[in-house]
Amino acid sequence: MRWLVGGSAVGYGVLYTGLTTSWYTGERAPLRWFNDLSEWKQLDKAGHFWGSFQISRGAVDMLRWTGLSQKESIWYGSFVGFAIQSPLELLDGRDPAYGASATDLAANFLGSSALLAQQLAWHDIRIMPKWSFHLTRYAAQRPNVLGSNVPERWLKDYNGQTYWLCTDVGAFLRSGNRWPRWLQPAVGYGGQDLVYNDAAANAAAGLRPYRQYYLSLDVDLRRIPTRSPLLKKVFYTLSIFHLPAPALEYNGRNGFRFHGLYL
DSSP, X not given: OHHHHHHHHHHHHHXXXXXXXXXXXXXXXXXXXXXXXXXXXXXXXXXHHXXXXXXXXXXXXXXXXXXXXXXXXXXXXXXXXXXXXXXXXHHHXXXXXXXXXXXXXXXXXXXXXXXXXXHHHHSSOSEEEXXXXXXXXXXXXXXXXXXXXXXXXXXXXXXXXXXEEEEOHHHHSOTTOOOOTTEEEEEEEEEESOSXXXXXXXXXXXXXXXXXXXXXXXXXXXXXXOOOHHHHHHHHHHXXXXXXXXXXXXXXXXXXXXXXXXX
């Protein structure tokens, strides 16, 4: 247990130091707050929710692995995502181009709370937030903000990000049902024409940002039977992602559209 806590603290220190020396390298300013709720069609908030949920999920499972009781693992681990992500707002708050965001903190809290609620109710996760990404043409229009290389675009280009909620239907049915636990319905949320965080700037560039909603299927890799400890770890890690699958999209600009395979 001590080694786990110590290793986690060191790892977080390395991450925090890395961000301060690579990402936040510009001018620093006194801490200020900025309301960014209306920006990026709230996809950044979805990212905060997803990240906080998944970090907390990993923390709860690691604490169980150390032998901590079920109750202690849930309560101590559930808010690790909030504790890890929220201090990064201090970096944003001292960046003249950004500012600390109360709604980012709220999204972090909701992500950890969603994990806590499911663990208390079921000692399991039945509704899993997931993430998928595809490269888009928008990053080339503003690479300094949307990313100049593939890893940066994964993090910054909201046009290519889709956030999903995948439901373990079989867990809600009576025992003995034949629903395959690995097959789950998924609803997704994304956006397009998101190049600037300001509506007027997007309009001046001829862009009209809009929301996208998806209905799809997901494969829950955690539910695929295997005796391999290595595969179990790989499946556990990859379960944070929504795998490519057919999807029905709806958006206010183009109506319905079917994708034979959507990332």
